[in-house]
Amino acid sequence: MCLAVPMKVIEIHGSPDDFLSGQIAVVDVDGIRKETRLDIVDRWPDIGDYLIIHAGFAIHTLDPKEAETNIRLMREMAEKVETIESSSNRL
């Protein structure tokens, strides 16, 4: 089961280039804290970044700009405005 709730990075241990350094982040969601591994995350996070986590491993660091685009396109669609930008966003 995929967990759709991104969690906020509170602490970071280890370094991105050294697998042996114990690459771990402490994350928080609504006051619940837990450790997550950073071995396979796509972008090494900073404190305050949000992570998508699957079975104890961070798999994606959210980019605030991408999240903003995501919600904006959704709002535009809800308002039935198919902008040039949303159609050029096609991959």
Next chain:
Amino acid sequence: MKYVDEFRDSTLAEPLLEELHRAVSRPFRVMEVCGTHTMSIFRSGLRTLLPKGIELISGPGCPVCVTSASHIDTILAMAERKNVRIALFGDLFRVPGSTGLSLAHASSQGAGVDIVYSPMDSLKLASKYPEDLIVFLGVGFETTTPGIAATIMAAKNSNVDNFAVFSTHKVMPPPLLALLDDPELQIHGLLCPGHVSTIIGACAYQPLVDQYGLACVVGGFEPADILQALIMLARQIDRGEACVENAYIRAVQWQGNSRAQQMVNEIFKPVDMEWRGLGVIPESGLAIREEYEFFDAEKRLNITLRPAKEPKGCRCGEILKGKELPSQCPLFGKRCTLGNPIGPCMVSSEGTCAAFYKYAE
């Protein structure tokens, strides 16, 4: 909660649903292949609110459900061995093998069976039970495999010698291509899985567009995400065109997560794999490479898979192909219920039968 509340805003879903009703100009069939999509669509009530023109079917997206009966029997046989402890994600615990017994039964008879949250927890079990071989059951798609690869890497780096993985890992594109080759199954659009796509990238669906003209949209898990993806699918189908679009920009990129892909390629290699209902599909599974065979439970325990029978009367296979609905299975709701599941599609919390049964459709 940041990045959650704004996508759950009720002022968003309602107009999106209205727009979807406007966007559907002709009837079409969409398949989703992600257990979390299946459950979200039922739990949110979306299924009953969709325009009549959209037929939404569930494909082989629940990893426990597509695990073959012979793999389940092999797992049960491993659990009975002395000095073997099984570590697993909880969903597999109650799946019956061909004798009707499950790991839950084995556990109650004294077998070492531990449900874990992360594959890394198996390394803690390895140090807690130094006399036993801890076998982690590698069941899952592209989202799950990188973490298991990283766990094998961590076991190697810290010289853990009593840990191995039984790999039945599967990859998503090959079964989709196999399904599309089936002339009986008419699908016009694919709601592409969310976090599988985080790993493999939206680009992975381009062959479905090129070879089959299938409209493909990657969707997130909130109802608004799913609605947005369905609108994009409806618009593509209305225009009579097919391409890959991404409605889950905050989590999915075109090329995916290359770090995770590299980790998987380091540890695993493609192999032919048996799927429940779909049979053996070429290069649709992942096995541990020779360089890491010390961590391969099949090699460590000298395991040979044997053919096994599906539970009698169970229609999971047809349901996984999107050809039948749970209500068409003679066992559904009678002998096979959430309390006493017979087939894996009822056992797994992500299974199509479980979703239909729970939400009483």
